[in-house]
Amino acid sequence: MRSVLPVLTVLIALIAVWISAVAPMNIRQSLDIAERAGVSVVPESARVRSETSRFYLMYRNPDEILRGYALDRPRLPTPKQVGQELWKTTGEMALKGRAFSKRSLIFHGWITLQSTLFGFALGTAIGILGAVAIVCSRTAEMSLMPWAIISQTIPIVALAPMIIVLTGQLGIEERAVPKAIISAYLCFFPVLVGMVKGLRAPAREDLELLKTYNASGFATFWKLRLPASVPFLFTSLKVGIAAALVGTIVGELPTGAISGLGARILIGDQFGTPLAIWSALFAAAILAGALVTILTVLQKVTLKRMGGAR
């Protein structure tokens, strides 16, 4: 709670920087529009202006600065414009009962969320299974662990178009599958590392105690190692779900997808509508925040019920 005031201050400062950056970013475009509307602007042709400093243009044409805050296709939109666009494509459409129309961000967010959760489940399963194999078998540890690390140094985006081609050739028409594979690829590693750490967390004394109980290997795993790994699991799940969302959006960006937040960004780029890009970006940020928050709550509830004080 102590950090609410500082965070708010920093946020307000960031928004202030953003708003003041709008004027120089949009000045050339505003002057072009003003000139076409017959207003006299100081260096006259757009060619000359493109070689003049933005701040000099602002200094010479102070009356036209405000025009930059209300452009249709701004280089840098104002926070208000982004907020309005975001509301127009989510809340307003939901109020009209068209929440799942193809133009609403709720629809696109839902598509992205599905792939993210699918990939997250897949990645978490692979991560947990891999961690169990690594903890149980030294051969698996020695052969898999280095490759798990190397897999994360490979830029997945290079592979993304190939994964889409491959799944397409294998006859999988479902667009969600390649996206889920990419997000699973990004998400399994934090889970794997966290689970290995967690499964190895029990102290030697605890393991020896179970030995004196004549507990089998399976019982030790089930009753000691697994419960001990839960706090580690939740920490890595939070990293994992953020990574899964990044994976889905990366999977949507270069592939000509038609629905999903990444596709909105792509389409906004192709049609030159910056407001669509910005609102999709913020929707993605809100989604990421919501997912991490849900996991944080789950973590608190679970650990409390397990009697942990962490």
Added chain:
Amino acid sequence: MINLGAAVLFWCSAWTLNVVLARSKLHGHRLVRLLVPTLFGISVLVLWEGLVTSLDISPIILPSPMDIAERLVAETATLWEDFVQTVLKGALSGYLIGATAAFVTAILIDRSMFLTRGLLPIGNFVAALPIVGIAPILVNWFGFDWQSKAAVVVVMVFFPILVNTVQGLKEASVMQQDLMRTYAAGYWQTLLKLRLPAAMPFVFNGLKIATTLALIGAIVAEYFGSPTRGMGFRISTGVGSLSIDLVWAEIAVAALTGSAFYGLVALIERSVTFWHPSQRSEK
């Protein structure tokens, strides 16, 4: 089918050898630690080759490792041109600018408790966001050439490094800082001789995470427009024109570059933070 049988046989014998090696007394030896994963990697490649050749999979779907290796040799000039454009110009320059900016910002922020408390949660949040999405905006702002790619990389690497450095600067304990005070050390002396060295494991953690992000940023930005060279450009056009083996060669270069970049930073980390417990375990 014979190929597939041979490949499966090779896989099994390699795995058995790995089991034997891992259970033997030599399992702690550095050579064995290197040999086991290498053998595993080779057996995966052999299995891939066997599958592709024996099942007659079209090279348009999945080329065999041998085809890809051939392409790597035949197209060295193209691959090098793409490497220079994407990695050296785009990723590396952006990485250096972003890392320097984050490092300097962290040191400036650290002077104010208020700013640290305000920026750390925001930085942590932003570091978890899909920042790659700003690629089209920055390509629009900075043009098609490598400058826009570097800009995307700067934004992507900035927050992880910033957050880690700020956290690292808190690492020196009160006792240690008090000791510096009794030596009459000033702010800069304490920073240079105590706090920065103590922060280095954290800084390198951020730098290592950022290596992969830098390559991802540089490649994704090329999907949104680039001159007619660069890894991302080649991959996206290669998929369209069905020169799949060139795409795979490009992927191999990207994978090698990513691993080498990470390895290089890890190597520098080892020489800078040789004193840290995580670096001196294996002796």
